[in-house]
């Protein structure tokens with residue numbers, strides 16, 4: 001089957017033909033072959049994140065990435081006596097705050113402009129002003145804009161105060177080198193369809209075992225109870241509590257192997273960064289301005305300002321789609337913009353083809 005276009009979106013993204021092919025078989029969930037696949041994935045995720053298996057564990061959870069974030073907040077934050085601080089500089093940070101509202105968790109939101117990275121100094125001040133805070137959550141790669149927030153400078157501030165740290169690393173894990181043993185954060189959440197380059201269907205949580213062990217009975221949702229899921233996966237290795245996305249799991253196992261063949265996270269990061277650099281340089285040469293300061297820009301997705309007030313994004317989008325690429329609308333509320341992702345099974349030759357199409361569009365519309 002021929003793909004009508006390449007996805008230049010931040011997940012779901014374009015997967016390799018071999019990842020798609022891994023979904024052609026129907027698997028049984030209780031069979032030991034399948035459970036071995038699941039168990040191997042759990043270990044490979046720890047290795048990918050450089051997390052010591054004696055200290056960390058992986059919990060897999062059915063659903064999209066938000067299910068993983070919600071499950072982590074709902075399990076990590078106890079029903080009584082806890083206050084969550086959320087650092088927000090985009091839609092995904094705001095989503096964490098929304099989760100806290102649903103769970104009636106008292107929370108302190110520290111808001112930043114969407115084109116600005118989370119500033120550790122301001123977090124330090126906010127923590128000093130709110131000694132009642134027990135838990136902290138933020139986003140690593142804020143997919144709203146493509147900003148990479150400085151989690152390696154934030155987590156130590158939390159450690160110093162004994163605050164539990166929760167990082168949404170959805171669109172960075174697997175594509176941005178991250179050493180859990182050094183970062184020492186308590187929970188890190190990601191999903192199958194981002195930088196590992198699998199297909200959508202489950203989220204996963206890398207959790208510090210000593211923290212997760214304290215969360216029995218915290219969850220306010222049966223199906224999102226990551227403590228119970230962890231217990232089930234530990235007692236009967238590789239067994240999920242409820243029906244798991246078997247095809248997605250096999251695609252993910254293949255995707256993890258392909259990540260290793262590519263040379264691991266460092267090599268994947270280099271490919272993504274080269275894509276992003278080519279895109280950013282090429283678009284600026286075509287007259288598009290960046291929304292985000294290059295110092296804060298990550299390799300995942302890049303936001304560009306509309307070149308003029310009468311810019312017709314829909315026409316631009318359709319023109320590009322008909323020629324083989326799907327891009328993304330903008331998500332920054334205050335700046336009219338669009339976004340182009342640089343992750344998935346794409347390389348700089350794809351980016352150059354895209355730039356040529358955009359150049360054609362400009363020639364035809366001017």
Ligand SMILES: *Cc1c(COP(=O)(O)O)cnc(C)c1O
Nearest residue numbers: 064065066092141143168170171
């Ligand atoms: C993709 C993403 C999520 C999860 O979104 P879903 O639509 O639930 O998969 C959460 N946070 C960030 C930063 C993301 O990029």
